[in-house]
Amino acid sequence: MSLSAVIGLQLGTLTLDVDLEVRAGEVLALLGPNGAGKSTTLRCLAGLAPVDTGRIVVDDVVLDDPSADVFVEPEHRSVGVVFQSYLLFERMTVLENVAYGLRARRVPKAEARRRAGDWLERVGLGGYADQRAGALSGGQAQRAALARALATDPRVLLLDEPLAALDAGTRGTVRRDLRGHLETFDGMCVMVTHDPVDAYALADRVAILDGGRVVQVGTLAEVTAHPRSRYVADLVGVNLVSGTVADGVLTTPSGARVVIADAPPGPSFAVIRPHSIALVREVVATSARNTWPGTIAGVDRLGDRVRVTVDGALPLVAEITVAALDALGLRPGDEVHASVKATDIEVYAA
Amino acid sequence: MRLPLPVLVLASIAVLFFALPLAGLVWRAPWSHAWEYLTDDATVTALRLSLICSLWATVLSVVFGVPLAWVLARVEFRGRSVVRALCTLSMVLPPVVGGVALFFALGRRGIVGQYLDQWFGIRLPFSTAGVVVAQTFVAMPFLVITVEAALRQLDLRFDDASRTLGASRWYTFRRVTLPAIRPALAAGAVLAWARALGEFGATITFAGNFPGTTQTLPLQVYLSLETNPEQAIVLALLLIAISFAVLVGLRDRWFGRGVSPGEVA
Amino acid sequence: MLLRCIVVGGAALVLTMSVSSCGSDSPPPSAAGGVTGTIVVFAASSLTDSFTEIGAAFEATHPGTSVSFNFAGSGDLATQIIQGAPADVFASAAESSMTTLVDAGQNAGAPVVIARNTFEIIVEPGNPTAIVSVADLARPDLVVVLCAESVPCGAGAAAVLAKAGVAVTPKSYEEKAKGVVTKVTAGEADAGIVFVTDVRAAGTSATGVEIPTDVNVISRYPIVVTNEAPNPVAARAFTDFVAGLQGQAVLASYGFLAP
Numbered sequence: 036m037s038l039s040a041v042i043g044l045q046l047g048t049l050t051l052d053v054d055l056e057v058r059a060g061e062v063l064a065l066l067g068p069n070g071a072g073k074s075t076t077l078r079c080l081a082g083l084a085p086v087d088t089g090r091i092v093v094d095d096v097v098l099d100d101p102s103a104d105v106f107v108e109p110e111h112r113s114v115g116v117v118f119q120s121y122l123l124f125e126r127m128t129v130l131e132n133v134a135y136g137l138r139a140r141r142v143p144k145a146e147a148r149r150r151a152g153d154w155l156e157r158v159g160l161g162g163y164a165d166q167r168a169g170a171l172s173g174g175q176a177q178r179a180a181l182a183r184a185l186a187t188d189p190r191v192l193l194l195d196e197p198l199a200a201l202d203a204g205t206r207g208t209v210r211r212d213l214r215g216h217l218e219t220f221d222g223m224c225v226m227v228t229h230d231p232v233d234a235y236a237l238a239d240r241v242a243i244l245d246g247g248r249v250v251q252v253g254t255l256a257e258v259t260a261h262p263r264s265r266y267v268a269d270l271v272g273v274n275l276v277s278g279t280v281a282d283g284v285l286t287t288p289s290g291a292r293v294v295i296a297d298a299p300p301g302p303s304f305a306v307i308r309p310h311s312i313a314l315v316r317e318v319v320a321t322s323a324r325n326t327w328p329g330t331i332a333g334v335d336r337l338g339d340r341v342r343v344t345v346d347g348a349l350p351l352v353a354e355i356t357v358a359a360l361d362a363l364g365l366r367p368g369d370e371v372h373a374s375v376k377a378t379d380i381e382v383y384a385a
Numbered sequence: 386m387r388l389p390l391p392v393l394v395l396a397s398i399a400v401l402f403f404a405l406p407l408a409g410l411v412w413r414a415p416w417s418h419a420w421e422y423l424t425d426d427a428t429v430t431a432l433r434l435s436l437i438c439s440l441w442a443t444v445l446s447v448v449f450g451v452p453l454a455w456v457l458a459r460v461e462f463r464g465r466s467v468v469r470a471l472c473t474l475s476m477v478l479p480p481v482v483g484g485v486a487l488f489f490a491l492g493r494r495g496i497v498g499q500y501l502d503q504w505f506g507i508r509l510p511f512s513t514a515g516v517v518v519a520q521t522f523v524a525m526p527f528l529v530i531t532v533e534a535a536l537r538q539l540d541l542r543f544d545d546a547s548r549t550l551g552a553s554r555w556y557t558f559r560r561v562t563l564p565a566i567r568p569a570l571a572a573g574a575v576l577a578w579a580r581a582l583g584e585f586g587a588t589i590t591f592a593g594n595f596p597g598t599t600q601t602l603p604l605q606v607y608l609s610l611e612t613n614p615e616q617a618i619v620l621a622l623l624l625i626a627i628s629f630a631v632l633v634g635l636r637d638r639w640f641g642r643g644v645s646p647g648e649v650a
Numbered sequence: 651m652l653l654r655c656i657v658v659g660g661a662a663l664v665l666t667m668s669v670s671s672c673g674s675d676s677p678p679p680s681a682a683g684g685v686t687g688t689i690v691v692f693a694a695s696s697l698t699d700s701f702t703e704i705g706a707a708f709e710a711t712h713p714g715t716s717v718s719f720n721f722a723g724s725g726d727l728a729t730q731i732i733q734g735a736p737a738d739v740f741a742s743a744a745e746s747s748m749t750t751l752v753d754a755g756q757n758a759g760a761p762v763v764i765a766r767n768t769f770e771i772i773v774e775p776g777n778p779t780a781i782v783s784v785a786d787l788a789r790p791d792l793v794v795v796l797c798a799e800s801v802p803c804g805a806g807a808a809a810v811l812a813k814a815g816v817a818v819t820p821k822s823y824e825e826k827a828k829g830v831v832t833k834v835t836a837g838e839a840d841a842g843i844v845f846v847t848d849v850r851a852a853g854t855s856a857t858g859v860e861i862p863t864d865v866n867v868i869s870r871y872p873i874v875v876t877n878e879a880p881n882p883v884a885a886r887a888f889t890d891f892v893a894g895l896q897g898q899a900v901l902a903s904y905g906f907l908a909p
Binding site for chain 1: 542543545546547548549550551552553554556560561564
Binding site: 485488489492493494510511589590592593594595596599600604607608609610611612614 | 723725726729793795798800801820821822823824825829832833836837838
């Protein structure tokens with residue numbers, strides 16, 4: 036029982052090239068920057084957009100395979116979707132909304148309403164059955180949308196930014212409730228989010244989608260331990276440099292050289308933590324093997340620490356104390372050198 | 386809301402523009418003879434024929450017009466704007482021209498008409514069915530345009546939501562789309578009906594004029610203008626009264642604001 | 651604020667008035683004795699082709715004049731003139747419509763008959779249904795159309811049928827002769843009764859079957875200058891022209907009988 040999706044799709048300027056596997060009972064979070072193709076991936080899984088190349092299989096049933104001329108319409112897939120804006124039918128009552136999927140599948144009215152009522156109780160909206168769906172608050176609407184999607188017992192649950200439309204106060208409660216429901220859901224769940232906290236709280240595994248491609252898959256811990264994309268690096272708050280390692284030096288495509296401790300040759304990533312970068316006005320001989328010239332682009336204070344963005348052949352973000360900043364009198368536009376010890380740089384294969 | 390004076394002045398002129406001809410008719414109407422004209426056999430027959438034919442024309446306009454509007458609004462295909470122009474052509478054609486065109490298409494020697502005659506013995510000209518055809522020809526575009534505009538304004542994401550819940554296209558149309566376009570559909574149907582009721586040129590050209598079969602009320606009005614203008618005035622007022630009653634009666638309930646499925650009305 | 655209201659209201663009033671005055675564009679009265687300016691002629695539809703030619707001839711004979719026509723059903727035209735339509739001349743296809751006008755006092759002087767017309771059966775070219783007499787029109791297999799009795803062509807047709815003692819149930823009562831002609835020439839109807847001039851005007855698209863004089867009806871075409879003619883001098887010149895040699899020659903060429 037699983038979902039396997041290989042999606043190749045050209046949509047405007049986005050080229051989607053995705054390969055995913057989700058097991059029954061598992062929640063996979065699709066994390067990534069805007070425009071990466073996360074929602075488009077969901078649409079393909081739901082059947083709202085056919086793929087150009089690839090194959091989508093759920094529980095050994097092929098849902099989409101252009102090479103075999105197979106495409107199953109959304110209404111014939113066992114899929115439940117919770118949309119970012121919920122898309123509740125606001126003129127119908129909450130109960131009618133939740134029962135909609137059942138009625139559409141020819142379940143007799145009385146039974147559909149009973150099952151819908153059960154679901155409303157489960158999500159804690161028991162007393163709102165006869166209210167117009169348009170009158171619900173954000174948190175209530177989210178729960179109603181979830182009940183509506185789950186009422187048809189789908190094999191695949193797709194959540195598109197389920198908590199994005201909620202205010203900070205509601206988000207925590209709803210997240211907790213959602214986790215409870217996901218734990219009891221025995222199908223495959225794919226969740227799109229841009230908030231790593233959601234991914235952390237709700238997902239078993241995470242797939243990082245960037246520029247239409249899956250650049251990393253694994254648990255959140257695995258992914259953040261070894262970032263392989265600018266997006267994750269920014270998430271974690273480290274500098275990520277990519278290039279080719281040869282003879283103890285990693286050379287970036289722009290020609291910058293990073294001297295590192297031993298590492299196998301080949302394409303690699305190097306992680307430089309901001310707090311291990313020292314900023315100097317004049318180059319002096321130290322045991323740090325790396326010194327790169329640059330210009331200060333920005334200074335951000337965070338309590339008693341400062342994040343300094345340095346532009347140059349190797350753009351970096353360094354973290355120093357406020358005292359250090361004042362002592363050196365560093366201001367945006369100043370010429371500085373960034374210095375890092377080779378032993379402070381973590382390198383792993385790309 | 387305070388009404389700006391220029392707006393009031395222009396709007397008042399517009400109202401007068403429509404009210405004066407009606408006032409003229411009422412002023413000149415021969416009220417002493419009105420009842421005998423209204424209960425005249427020919428009048429009653431013409432009225433009944435007008436109502437039946439215009440209702441049929443409205444039904445046909447809805448049955449064929451809504452799917453057409455749906456296709457024009459939702460399906461992208463080459464030449465769509467040409468098709469749209471074609472289907473609404475009769476709105477700008479002089480009705481007599483429309484009648485002549487119908488002639489050459491569906492008449493006894495028409496492109497399709499000749500086969501209707503030869504194979505099925507169906508002769509549309511000079512028949513009540515011909516009246517319905519002529520009226521539908523001029524009335525349907527009003528419905529198509531109104532409904533297409535409403536469909537275009539709908540948020541298609543609700544259709545997506547409906548389909549992911551397992552609803553077929555027809556179920557989605559029935560429970561999501563149709564309720565959302567109901568005001569536009571009603572308005573379009575009333576417009577089409579009113580146009581069909583008042584139709585003259587295409588009817589007399591294509592279907593002809595024979596009491597009981599094809600003589601609708603507008604035709605009777607026009608003909609009595611020749612010999613008995615007083616009767617014409619009374620009949621004209623009758624037509625106006627009927628249209629008035631329908632438009633006023635249906636005003637609020639059905640013409641309400643158009644709302645998409647996701648809007649809080 | 652008040653000033654703006656007055657300006658807008660005044661502008662609207664002026665606009666309305668200037669538009670309404672557009673409708674009654676009267677030419678300057680002609681110099682005494684001179685035939686010049688525009689004349690508006692309201693004439694029955696069956697006079698369309700002949701009168702258009704007469705109009706052109708009149709303009710050529712009297713340079714500086716301009717004749718414009720309004721062709722419609724005689725009854726309609728009479729009603730319009732009585733209601734105040736700006737016509738100089740009225741030419742009717744039936745004496746009944748002229749009587750209506752005279753009774754309303756809208757004539758200047760006595761009407762003069764300028765032509766006569768008789769009726770003919772119109773059929774498709776070559777007479778495929780082999781109609782030879784009025785009695786044939788009663789054949790059940792024929793699709794016959796007539797003019798409505800309220801128009802001159804229809805009143806005449808009804809009189810012909812009455813004289814011939816034939817009862818015909820037509821498929822349609824057209825509101826003008828051209829309607830009957832169109833239906834027959836397009837093949838929609840097998841036969842109809844219209845004026846001889848209408849059949850002539852249809853040319854090769856139709857054939858006429860003569861109606862014998864003993865059952866035929868004669869329609870008289872009177873013409874008159876209207877009471878409120880904007881250009882009475884030129885109007886009188888026009889009616890004289892129509893009744894004179896040139897006008898009569900044109901009418902005869904279209905199939906009209908002499909008055």
